[in-house]
Amino acid sequence: MNQYTVTFMPDNIAVQVDKGTNVLEAAQKAGIPIKSTCGGAGTCGRCLIKVKEGQIHFKGGHLSAEAREEGYFLACQTIIEGDVIVEVPPISLLGKHQVLLQDKGRLQDGLADLPASYSLDPHCEIATLHLKEPTLEENNSDLNRLLMTLRKEKGVEGRASLKFLQDLPEILRQAGWHVDVTLARADGRLLKVSPAGTGRCFGLAVDLGTTTIVVSLLDLLNGRRIGRNGNYNRQAIYGDDVISRVIHATGQPGGLEELRQAALTTISEITSSLLNKYGIAPAEVTVAAVAGNTIMSHLLLGVNPKYIRLQPYIPAANEWPDLTAGEIGLPINPLAPVYVFPSVASYVGGDIVAGVLFTRLAMEENLTLFIDIGTNGEMVLGNKDWLISCACSAGPAFEGSGITxxxxxxxxxxxxxxxxxxxxxxxxxxxxxxxxxxxxxxxxIDCLAKLRRAGLIDRTGNFQEAVTPRLRSTDEGYEFVLAWGAESSHGKDIVITSADIKNLIRSKGAVFAGIQSLLKTVSLELDAIDKIIIAGGFGNYLSIPNAVEIGLLPDLPAEKYVFAGNTSLKGAELVLLSRQAWLDALELARKMTYIELSVGNLFMEEFVSALFLPHTQLELFPSVTEQTIPERGEL
Amino acid sequence: MNQYTVTFMPDNIAVQVDKGTNVLEAAQKAGIPIKSTCGGAGTCGRCLIKVKEGQIHFKGGHLSAEAREEGYFLACQTIIEGDVIVEVPPISLLGKHQVLLQDKGRLQDGLADLPASYSLDPHCEIATLHLKEPTLEENNSDLNRLLMTLRKEKGVEGRASLKFLQDLPEILRQAGWHVDVTLARADGRLLKVSPAGTGRCFGLAVDLGTTTIVVSLLDLLNGRRIGRNGNYNRQAIYGDDVISRVIHATGQPGGLEELRQAALTTISEITSSLLNKYGIAPAEVTVAAVAGNTIMSHLLLGVNPKYIRLQPYIPAANEWPDLTAGEIGLPINPLAPVYVFPSVASYVGGDIVAGVLFTRLAMEENLTLFIDIGTNGEMVLGNKDWLISCACSAGPAFEGSGITxxxxxxxxxxxxxxxxxxxxxxxxxxxxxxxxxxxxxxxxIDCLAKLRRAGLIDRTGNFQEAVTPRLRSTDEGYEFVLAWGAESSHGKDIVITSADIKNLIRSKGAVFAGIQSLLKTVSLELDAIDKIIIAGGFGNYLSIPNAVEIGLLPDLPAEKYVFAGNTSLKGAELVLLSRQAWLDALELARKMTYIELSVGNLFMEEFVSALFLPHTQLELFPSVTEQTIPERGEL
Known part of the structure; x- marks a missing residue:
């Protein structure tokens, strides 16, 4: 088969590819993170590139006349037929190193890192042992000598594994038979041996997000957080959202392995840089906890996710078997136990369980609503007696995806x-x-609220007549110019279109309908909610009044809202520091009832009612309706 | 670095090697099994080759003037300095496919395959399950569905692993939710799923010998042996005996991994050919048992064996952690539990434990002596109340090594x-x-006995004057010609030399001294022994009267001797078929007392006394001394 060279500019990175490869695949091979929401189907129009030199065949796809005129092609639809030079414009690149590591200072973080209900009780400990040197008369094996001393000096029944054993003889002798042994406290598993006085043990918490991955490194001996680091999930080159990734994973041979490797590479890069910075060896990291949604967890573990996507939406597993870093491929001590948070169902995953764990929902008398808004809006309602959860397909609009x-x-x-x-x-x-x-x-969200308040759109989201050059008509309907090309970073107008607004209304309607569905399932009203916890990075920038004004969130007093930040990561950190917290997480996931919104009419009725600004039932939003909004005739 | 091509004749196999590589290393790379008893030290003189073409540098080493004249070099001392063509004579090649699979018919096999004291109770079983198809309302995960059904229908608490889970969703649906699940009975570990009615489960028994590896394939559902297959251990290219191999494993980077891979490759080849022959998939082999000596077990598992060789001779472990085929690299179902026999000490290994298990030594009232003669003579003495064991370095003479x-x-x-x-x-x-x-x-052994009986050697093994052209003097002393060059397959005289005879006497003396040492440790005499079991391939060709005549074995009535064949393999087979047998093996190894012969003077005194034919104390060999042997003056 013919091989061609593809050179990507401006980075001047070249790769060899087979004839018939498309530019998106070549970019993936080159490690260039080109955006692709649709995962290469030619439908999202995000993977714009220019071909500077060489022969290609463009198959066509969702590409505006304007973009075409400017010389753009879609990378996923551009077949390489010779040596080519490709230019990747900044707009097509996934951003780098923009991951939010700390919750923004301006927002209230209502929760401590180790909730008061847990005490420091980490998964690993270090036992310092003084072994007796063997003799011809007392010639026990190295392993037996270690186990007997551990039993005698610490009362612990140790459990060895092959990997632990392989280098044990040399280490024991180099250490002069005085050693620090790192142990898993749950089952006495032996994780590491080092000369006495040199033992350290660290834990790695991983927030395995669809868009970003954040890791946190903890010193397990004192519970101190050493550092955090994050980056975009490299899986994004195979599609922005979980569904595109499932399609990639199950639609082609090797797809699942590609996604698994992409997640592992992201985690490895982030982790290595943290470990280097703090002078910690991978072998010293002897436990990890991972919180991700159900699909992300399947992908990281290389478990077939196909049937999560197809009715009746069945994951391979919600609760995972015992795992070690070695079998997963995490770049830490291969013997380290890895606690991957259990899911509740296909669309309420371990990240939500971690969040509920950390925010102590299930420990309180009060009724709390926990919401994590991303591509899916996942929510949990409950208290110490019961928990119900659901997920509504909010679409990626709130993540800026699918919006002009x-x-x-x-x-x-x-x-x-x-x-x-x-x-x-x-x-x-x-x-x-x-x-x-x-x-x-x-x-x-702010834009939607302000368009409505300015009377530029009506309650259904349709643009209203107005005397301003910013409101203009196009082939695809009206659009409003927020910034003129002269003001923007890329020289083009920044607009919001009628279609964008419909899209946003569907997204916010889905979230609100989800909340209402949960409440109606247990026959409660909005005002029964004592506290609303907003989780996730999205919450960091969210204005509650705006979100209420457009009908995304319930119209409840501001003091009932709490921003909890990255509760997925915080839950994972908690589990590293407290063995009880892990048991609680397992219990939580088992206990949480999942409401499948596609069963019955409840959700659909709520959804249709919510497709207004703020809602068909204005009485649900008393504070919004008090505002005087000019009503004008529809355009 | 320069690369040269080495072509091996007559097979015409070429490999690329770096400048400075020696021919033995090149042959190892080419997979050509050149003999090397010393593991490349230049001292054994076995790796003879001729250089037909190209530039080399010969460093010198143990090479006879005759061999040198004929154009031979030692492969291990021949450094490649250009493209070369090397001829490997048949005499330098390890034989292939000559491994004894069945005990010879002419010998008595006193033991049945499944001893009466055990009933068929294999490690795996198959459970046929009818899972209910999931729905939107009953949306349990695939794994949970399987576990719940297993619990309900069979009362078994199943344990999944990541590998089991990865493809589970597809298999369940392809099977229409009716499946056969292969389970480990000990802990409910899930090993395999297949459509209902197609489940089979097989076990692999491995006799991991220093020289040869033999495997046996059993159908665990009915206990039937399907077939056996064996070959020389590919590790032999790194040295004939275990000590050379430890030196190779610990003396150079990557040495241990080379030996591990060599053993795995041998096992894989043997196993694949068996599986192909009987149409069995590797995944259907769901349990394995391996019996090998302590060093061979360390090498297979990639565990540092360095300190087994150095005083005080300490193995990394005698009893191994729980193992799976996947972590070892055995070519069967990666989830299969693997039972590697525990050792008693550095020089009484799992092969001996397997033999003692199979021959029921520890279940009988009678006093039994179990002997396995190879490079080391390992022996166990005892009955149902006690067991003591020792190993004496017999040297490789009885395996034909170190003998002219x-x-x-x-x-x-x-x-x-x-x-x-x-x-x-x-x-x-x-x-x-x-x-x-x-x-x-x-x-x-026969030769030694007959030389003595013919009066050609005296009781110390020295040649006696005789009028025959077969007895001739050389620079290195006398030698006796057994076959003239005209009669032999290679055209050279086949001789036994004075040095060979001294060597054999040391070997037989060590074995007999070991037996005596065990007896004296428990204050018993030879006639207290009720039964002597001769284990191992060596026994298949051994004549007891000859062995007694030279003083290798005790002078006891022939009916006390039993040939048990390959008890290492039989013990491994037994463990596959009986869970109790495995528990007994663990118990046996723990219970057996190891006598370190290098402690104290007992062994050395016995050894010196045994350096005569048959022994200094003739009263120990009444049947031998009755024979009239002509005594003549020493040469």
């Missing part, structure tokens, strides 16, 4: 919008204070 | 010798009935 000028919450993203109700002039808050590049989730 | 014309018991080996006491003419029994190539262990 949507983007992630990174530098250049519009996170706040003000529209003068008289002049319709616009003021923008931009992350990083630079020129705007697009709108992130919080910016979109 | 020694060879393994394969086609062309002299296994029997008759010497006319008048004419000193010789009659030979040759394996395969072809022209002789050398002497194997039983031939050497």
């Amino acid at each position: 000028c949507g983007m992630r919450a990174m530098e250049g993203a519009i996170e706040g919008v003000n529209i003068d109700p008289q002049t319709f002039e616009v003021e923008l808050d931009i992350i990083g204070g630079c020129r705007p590049a697009g709108l992130c989730g919080s910016g979109l | 014309c020694g060879m393994r018991a394969m086609e062309g080996a002299i296994e029997g010798v008759n010497i006319d006491p008048q004419t000193f003419e010789v009659e030979l029994d040759i394996i395969g009935g072809c022209r002789p190539a050398g002497l194997c262990g039983s031939g050497l």
Whole structure:
């Protein structure tokens, strides 16, 4: 088969590929993170590239006339037929190193790192042992000598494994028979031996997100957090959302392995840089906890996720078998036990269980609603007596995906919008204070609220007539210009279109309908909720009044809302520090009832009612309806 | 670094090697099994090759003037300095496919395959399960569904692993939810799923010998043996005996891994050919048992064996952690539990434990002596109340190694010798009935007995004057010609030298001294022994009267001797078929007392006394001394 060279500019990275490979695949091989929401189906129009030199065949796909005129192709639909030079514009690249590691200071973090209900009781400990040197008369094996001393000096029944044993003879002698042994406290598993006085043990908490992966390194001997680090999940080159990834994993041979490796590579890079920074050897990290949604967990573990996507949506497992870092491929001590959070169901995963664990929902008398809004809106309602959960397909709009000028919450993203109700002039808050590049989730919510407040859209989201050059008609309906090309970072107008608004309304409607469905399942009303916990990175930028104004979140007093930040990571950290917390996590997942919203009509009725701003039933949003909003005729 | 091509003739196999590589290393790379008793030290003189073309540098080593004249070099001392063509003579090649699979019919096999004291109770079983198809309302995970059904229908608490889970979703659906699950009975471990009615389960028994590896395949559902297969251990290219191998494993980076891979490759080849022959998939083999000596077990498992060789001779472990085929690398179901027999000490290994288990030593009132003679003579003495064991370094003489014309018991080996006491003419029994190539262990013993009986050697093993052209003087002392070059397969005289005889006397003396040491440790005499079990392939060709005549074995009535064949393999087979047998094996190894012969003077005194034919104390060999042996003056 013919091989061609593809050179990617501006990075000047070249790879060899077979004839017939497309540019997206070549970029994946080159490690260049080109955006692809649809996973290479040619439908999302994100993977724009230019071909500077060489022969290609473009199969066609979702590419605007404008983009085509400017010389763009879709990478996934561009077949390489000779040596080519490809230019990847910044707009097509997934951002790097923009992952939010700390919750923003301006937001309230209502929770401590180790909740008061848990005490420091980590999964590993170090036993210092003084072994007697063997003689011809007392010639017990090295392993037996170690186990007997452990039993005698510490009362612990140790459990060895082959990997532990392989280098034991040399280590014992080099250490002069005085050693520190790192043990798993649950089952006496022997994890590491080092000369007495040198033993340390660390734990790795992993928030395995669809978009970003964040890890945290803890010193298990004192419970101190050493550092955090994060990056975008490299799986994104195979599709933005979990469904695209399941399709990639199950649609082609080797697809699942590619995704598994992409997640592992991301974790490895992040972890290595943390370990290097703090001078810690991988072998010293002797336990890990991973919290991710059900699909992400399947992908990391190389478990077939196919039937999660197909009715009746069945995961291979919710609760995982005992796992070690070695069998998963995590870049730490291969013997380290790894606690992967159990899921409740296909669309309420371990990240939610970690969040519920950390936020102590199931320990309180009060009724709490826990919400994590991403592509799916996952929510849990309950208290110490009962817990119910559901997931609604919110779509990726709040993550900036599927929106004309949507983007992630990174530098250049519009996170706040003000529209003068008289002049319709616009003021923008931009992350990083630079020129705007697009709108992130919080910016979109704010924009929607402000368009409504300015009377530019009506309760159904349709644009209203207005005398401003910012509102203009296109082939695809009306759009409103938030920033002119002259002001933006890329020289193009930043707009929000009718279709974007419909999209956002469907997203917010799905979340609110999910909340209502949970409440109705247990015959409760909105005002029964004592506390609403907003989890996830999205919450960090979210304005509650705006979210209430568009009908995304219930119209409850501001003091009932708590931002909990990255509860997935915090739950994973908690589990490293407390063995009881892990048992509680298992119990939580088993105990939580999952409401499948596609069964029956409840959700669909709620959803349809929620497709208004803020809602068909205005009485549900008393604080919003008090505002005087000009009503005008529909355009 | 320069790369050169080495071509091996007559097989015409070429490999690329770096400059500075020696021919033995190149042959190892090419998979050509050149003999090397010393493991490449240049001292054994076995790895003879000719260089037909190209530049080499010969460093020198143990090479006779004659061999040098004929153009031979030692492969291990021949450094490659250009593209070369090397000829490997048949005499330098390890034989292939000559491994004894069945005990010879002419010998008594006193033991049944499944001893009466055990009933069929294998480690695995198959459970046929009918799972209910999931629905939106009953959306348990695949794994949970399987576990719940197993619990309900069979009362078994199943234990899954990641590997089991990875493909489970697809298999369950392809099977239409009716499946056969293969389970480990000890702990409910799930090993395999297949459509209902297709489940089978097999076990692999491995006799992991230093020289040969033999495997046996059993159907665990009915206890039937399906087939056996064996071959020389590929580790032999790194040295004939365990000590050379420990030196190779610990003396250079990657040495241990090379030995591990060599053993695995041998097992894999043997196993694959068996599985292919009987149409069995590797995944259907769901349990294995391995019996080998302590060093061989360390090497297979990749465990550092360094300190077994150095005083005070400490193994990394005697009892192994729980093992699976996947972590060892055995070519069967990776989840299969693998039972590697525990050792008693560095030089009484799992092969002996397997033998003692199979021969029921520890279940009988009678006092039994179990002997396995190889490079080491390992022996166990005891009954149902106590067991003591020891190992004496017999040297490789009985395996044909270290003897001028020694060879393994394969086609062309002299296994029997008759010497006319008048004419000193010789009659030979040759394996395969072809022209002789050398002497194997039983031939050497017979030869020694017959030389003594013919009066050609005295009680110390020194040659006696005799009028025969067969007895001739060389620079290195006397030698006796057993076959003239015209009669032999290779055209050279086959001789036994003074040095060979001293060597054999040391070997037999060590074994007998070991037996005496065990007896004296428990204050018993030879006649207290009720039964002597001769284990191992060596026993198959051994003549008891000859062995007694030279003082190798005690002078006890023939009916007390039992040949048990390959008890290492039989013990491994037994453990596959009986869970109780495995527990008994563990108990046996713990219970057996090991007598370290290098402690104290007991062994050394016995050894010195045994360096005569048959012994200094003639009263220990009444049947031998009755024979009239002509005594003549020493040469």
